[in-house]
Amino acid sequence: MSVLEIERLTVSFHRRDGLRRRITTDCVRDVSLAVARGEVLALFGASGAGKSLLAHAVMGLLPPNALAGGTMRFDGHVLDAPAQAALRGNRIALIPQSVGHLDPLATVGQQLRWAARRAGRPMTAPGAVAEALSRFDLAPAVAGTFPHTLSGGMARRVMLAMTMASGADLVLADEPSNGLDADNTARVFRCLKSFAEAGKAVIVISHDLPAALKIADRVVLLDRGQVVAEERADAFTSDGEALCAGYARSIWNALPQNGFSRACHEA
Amino acid sequence: MGSWKAFVLIRLVRLALVLAGVAVVAFLLAKLSPVDPIDAYLGPDIARVGPEQRALIAQKWGMDQPAGVQFAKWFSSILTGDLGWSVTYNASVADVISERFRSSIVLMGLAWLFSGIIGFSLGIWAGANPGRWSDRIIRLYAYVLAATPTFWIAILLLIVFSVGLRWTPVCCAAPIGVLPEDVTLLQRLHHLLLPLAALSILGIAQIALHTRVKMIEIMQSDFVLYARAQGGTTLDIVLRHGVRNAALPAITVLFASLGELFGGSILAETVFSYPGLGSATIEAGLRGDVPLLLAITLMTTLFVSIGNTIADVLYHVADPRISSASETWREVSQ
Numbered sequence: 001m002s003v004l005e006i007e008r009l010t011v012s013f014h015r016r017d018g019l020r021r022r023i024t025t026d027c028v029r030d031v032s033l034a035v036a037r038g039e040v041l042a043l044f045g046a047s048g049a050g051k052s053l054l055a056h057a058v059m060g061l062l063p064p065n066a067l068a069g070g071t072m073r074f075d076g077h078v079l080d081a082p083a084q085a086a087l088r089g090n091r092i093a094l095i096p097q098s099v100g101h102l103d104p105l106a107t108v109g110q111q112l113r114w115a116a117r118r119a120g121r122p123m124t125a126p127g128a129v130a131e132a133l134s135r136f137d138l139a140p141a142v143a144g145t146f147p148h149t150l151s152g153g154m155a156r157r158v159m160l161a162m163t164m165a166s167g168a169d170l171v172l173a174d175e176p177s178n179g180l181d182a183d184n185t186a187r188v189f190r191c192l193k194s195f196a197e198a199g200k201a202v203i204v205i206s207h208d209l210p211a212a213l214k215i216a217d218r219v220v221l222l223d224r225g226q227v228v229a230e231e232r233a234d235a236f237t238s239d240g241e242a243l244c245a246g247y248a249r250s251i252w253n254a255l256p257q258n259g260f261s262r263a264c265h266e267a
Numbered sequence: 268m269g270s271w272k273a274f275v276l277i278r279l280v281r282l283a284l285v286l287a288g289v290a291v292v293a294f295l296l297a298k299l300s301p302v303d304p305i306d307a308y309l310g311p312d313i314a315r316v317g318p319e320q321r322a323l324i325a326q327k328w329g330m331d332q333p334a335g336v337q338f339a340k341w342f343s344s345i346l347t348g349d350l351g352w353s354v355t356y357n358a359s360v361a362d363v364i365s366e367r368f369r370s371s372i373v374l375m376g377l378a379w380l381f382s383g384i385i386g387f388s389l390g391i392w393a394g395a396n397p398g399r400w401s402d403r404i405i406r407l408y409a410y411v412l413a414a415t416p417t418f419w420i421a422i423l424l425l426i427v428f429s430v431g432l433r434w435t436p437v438c439c440a441a442p443i444g445v446l447p448e449d450v451t452l453l454q455r456l457h458h459l460l461l462p463l464a465a466l467s468i469l470g471i472a473q474i475a476l477h478t479r480v481k482m483i484e485i486m487q488s489d490f491v492l493y494a495r496a497q498g499g500t501t502l503d504i505v506l507r508h509g510v511r512n513a514a515l516p517a518i519t520v521l522f523a524s525l526g527e528l529f530g531g532s533i534l535a536e537t538v539f540s541y542p543g544l545g546s547a548t549i550e551a552g553l554r555g556d557v558p559l560l561l562a563i564t565l566m567t568t569l570f571v572s573i574g575n576t577i578a579d580v581l582y583h584v585a586d587p588r589i590s591s592a593s594e595t596w597r598e599v600s601q
Binding site (some may be wrong): 059061085088089090093094096098100101102103104105106113114118119146148162166 | 313488489490492493494495496497498499507508511512515586587588
């Protein structure tokens with residue numbers, strides 16, 4: 001059964017022009033998708049396709065001038081604003097993009113403890129913080145350091161540890177490979193895969209399709225706010241014959257193992 | 268920590284240069300002042316003093332010599348620690364300053380503390396709820412008061428609470444006609460109330476506005492978004508992230524505003540006839556009491572410079588992002 005079901009989600013921004021006329025811009029349009037426990041869903045699209053906005057809409061963290069339409073369900077229950085406020089952090093977790101999402105003036109250990117407490121699972125045992133960090137190859141000493149000393153890969157793993165500590169069932173990873181080298185990218189994606197193997201539902205938002213394909217079960221392609229294709233991940237890794245939609249096909253063509261061919265094999 | 272020593276040394280040299288510069292400029296200004304010290308000293312008795320006697324006084328005070336020589340004499344005696352003699356109070360300048368400073372430090376210290384604590388709290392509250400009613404009220408208060416002269420606030424308080432309501436005394440630091448040793452603590456506090464209020468009210472506005480802007484910036488930051496994503500409530504986020512991140516800039520502003528505190532205290536003390544450093548400054552200026560005026564000027568300069576240095580150092584020491592970088596000291600000491 002799906003943990004998260006999104007039906008016809010639309011996110012629009014309102015602003016007023018010089019004549020105080022209302023201008024509405026749809027940034028996400030009619031998006032429907034679902035993700036089940038144990039599954040990794042890759043949400044792929046170019047920059048500005050509305051991927052992060054979709055994640056923020058699920059979390060209920062859209063900016064004040066944004067409006068979300070459509071319905072979302074979490075574990076079968078309607079996911080409206082009060083439900084989002086109640087589930088945020090403890091059942092639904094967000095892994096943000098960069099080290100800038102950690103408080104610069106609080107130590108890693110403190111922030112890990114805060115995340116756990118906010119999720120209702122305070123870390124009271126003496127070695128709990130060190131243990132939580134060691135699961136993600138982080139030394140216990142990292143707990144006493146400030147975020148600015150962390151490398152991009154370490155910061156990402158700290159946020160993975162915070163997510164793990166929250167015990168969430170649904171994990172939204174926003175560009176988890178942004179600014180990371182291949183080695184660190186692989187490490188982070190392995191951790192995300194292990195989340196799915198532990199029974200969580202994982203949505204990976206990425207523009208790095210080759211890396212995401214290594215762990216994804218399904219791929220949803222987003223283009224200018226709309227879902228243009230939803231495919232099983234192995235459709236991209238095989239010969240590409242299964243891909244019929246134009247955008248999906250052109251992306252398959254652009255994958256490294258397919259020789260970055262720009263030629264179009266339209267059926 | 269060689270860089271530490273270099274930093275302190277550079278700061279000390281710079282402080283000495285600032286003090287020397289201020290001494291020269293203040294001396295020049297005092298010399299250019301239309302107030303003639305001898306006339307001011309004699310007051311109405313001037314009619315009974317002949318030119319010979321005037322010349323005698325001028326000679327005794329060393330005022331018959333050229334300004335350069337006067338300055339050299341005064342400056343060299345300052346360097347030996349002798350601040351001179353105040354003709355206004357007929358006591359040594361060092362004694363006058365230490366006595367006045369004791370009553371002023373209570374007033375200024377408390378005003379500084381109150382404006383810091385209250386201003387910071389109001390700023391946090393307003394910044395955490397931008398656009399709401401509480402924010403609008405706090406902002407209105409802060410803008411109006413930031414644009415209000417100290418003496419006007421002081422006079423207004425005096426009219427309302429001392430003259431109208433008769434809740435507070437009209438002047439001074441203690442009841443008139445009571446020996447200093449008989450004044451109770453309660454009486455002192457009662458007399459301190461209005462000057463303290465006048466001085467604090469203005470400091471609050473500045474700190475509140477600074478903190479508010481910083482707080483709005485913090486509440487829109489990525490780490491607050493992440494804290495919300497973790498399920499943090501607004502109160503939780505304000506206390507854990509907001510206060511921590513807004514405190515440093517607020518403390519810096521607080522230390523850097525010591526100069527304004529001195530300026531404010533001069534006006535507030537004058538309105539309330541509070542016998543502190545501020546009213547002594549006015550008195551020294553009007554009576555042409557150059558040694559006292561210059562000594563107060565130098566002391567204020569020292570105080571404000573130290574405050575600014577603390578503000579600088581604090582920012583660099585307390586922020587973990589900067590304190591770990593060794594370039595810091597070079598940057599600060601440039």
